[in-house]
Amino acid sequence: MEFLKNVSLAPHTTLKIGGPAEYFCQPTTSNDLLEALQSPFKPKTILGNGSNVLISDHGLPGLVIKNSVFDISFLSSNRLLVSSGTSLPLLISQSMEKGLSGLEEFAYIPGTLGGAIYCNIHGVNKNNFDKFLVSIEVFDLSTLKIQNLPSKDLSWGYDQSEFQSKPGLVILSAILQLSLGNRSQSQNLVKKITDEKSPKQSINSAGSVFKNPPGDSAGRIIDQELKLKGFRIGDAQISKKHANFIVNLDHATAADYLSVIRHIQSETLSKLNLDLVPEIQFLGDFSLPTK
Numbered sequence: 299m300e301f302l303k304n305v306s307l308a309p310h311t312t313l314k315i316g317g318p319a320e321y322f323c324q325p326t327t328s329n330d331l332l333e334a335l336q337s338p339f340k341p342k343t344i345l346g347n348g349s350n351v352l353i354s355d356h357g358l359p360g361l362v363i364k365n366s367v368f369d370i371s372f373l374s375s376n377r378l379l380v381s382s383g384t385s386l387p388l389l390i391s392q393s394m395e396k397g398l399s400g401l402e403e404f405a406y407i408p409g410t411l412g413g414a415i416y417c418n419i420h421g422v423n424k425n426n427f428d429k430f431l432v433s434i435e436v437f438d439l440s441t442l443k444i445q446n447l448p449s450k451d452l453s454w455g456y457d458q459s460e461f462q463s464k465p466g467l468v469i470l471s472a473i474l475q476l477s478l479g480n481r482s483q484s485q486n487l488v489k490k491i492t493d494e495k496s497p498k499q500s501i502n503s504a505g506s507v508f509k510n511p512p513g514d515s516a517g518r519i520i521d522q523e524l525k526l527k528g529f530r531i532g533d534a535q536i537s538k539k540h541a542n543f544i545v546n547l548d549h550a551t552a553a554d555y556l557s558v559i560r561h562i563q564s565e566t567l568s569k570l571n572l573d574l575v576p577e578i579q580f581l582g583d584f585s586l587p588t589k
């Protein structure tokens with residue numbers, strides 16, 4: 299596998315924002331992924347589809363591993379072993395093909411399995427992804443060992459997983475348990491969700507920027523209380539279609555994007571005495587002045 303130097307990370311994110319990786323590789327097999335994880339480059343950052351990250355304009359030091367290891371094995375009538383770089387849309391369509399149901403509510407989420415577990419994504423029916431996890435195989439960067447973690451032994455919450463406080467653990471694969479379902483009902487549900495979401499949720503975004511406060515929606519607050527839809531700094535704009543999405547109109551920088559986030563947070567704090575907590579992950583150094 300090739301380790302490339304000074305590779306722009308923007309094309310590896312849905313936002314198309316981010317400076318260069320000092321070193322970069324894109325493993326497509328489990329062996330290549332293990333080779334990258336055991337390589338001497340430090341630090342190491344793992345990227346899935348880059349659909350929930352804001353990467354600093356200054357890029358990332360060390361090695362960035364763009365995980366493209368796709369694999370799905372059906373272990374029994376309702377259990378699947380899935381590699382962490384597998385795209386969620388592919389996982390959903392292949393499990394529906396086998397008559398399995400459960401993941402439909404995560405339709406139109408452009409991530410990988412690893413990102414879904416790390417972020418513990420939420421679906422339209424308010425289930426979190428951990429509901430479907432039996433166990434997770436991880437590589438521990440500090441011991442260089444592989445471990446199998448039963449999902450029930452880990453702590454999970456809305457958009458929260460234990461992996462967020464343990465950056466040394468890289469998710470390699472997971473066993474999922476789904477229900478036996480009806481293929482055409484599942485396909486209709488996925489179509490309905492996609493039809494509802496696609497006109498409102500721009501792909502040139504990082505998804506919802508803020509977690510919903512208990513009992514409310516961040517999008518409603520930003521739109522109806524603060525009237526900030528369309529607010530823009532540089533090419534980073536609060537989407538006119540969905541106020542909890544900030545889109546890259548063309549050449550937005552991470553600094554522009556962060557300034558919009560800070561503006562929303564200061565408005566919610568001063569006008570509503572409310573702290574909006576980001577859902578997206580920030581990678582790299584945001585304290586340096588912009589070039």
Ligand SMILES: Cc1cc2nc3c(=O)[nH]c(=O)nc-3n(C[C@H](O)[C@H](O)[C@H](O)COP(=O)(O)OP(=O)(O)OC[C@H]3O[C@@H](n4cnc5c(N)ncnc54)[C@H](O)[C@@H]3O)c2cc1C
Nearest residue numbers: 345346347348349350409410412413414416419420469505
């Ligand atoms: C249009 C749109 C709609 C979206 N809708 C939703 C939604 O409905 N619900 C929702 O919850 N989210 C949603 N998102 C956000 C996002 O798609 C999900 O969080 C997604 O699961 C992230 O996966 P990813 O592979 O892109 O992760 P990335 O963005 O690449 O990474 C996210 C974080 O996970 C870590 N990570 C990735 N892979 C691994 C691994 N193998 N091991 C350890 N850490 C890893 C990364 O280091 C990073 O910190 C949406 C985003 C977009 C653009």
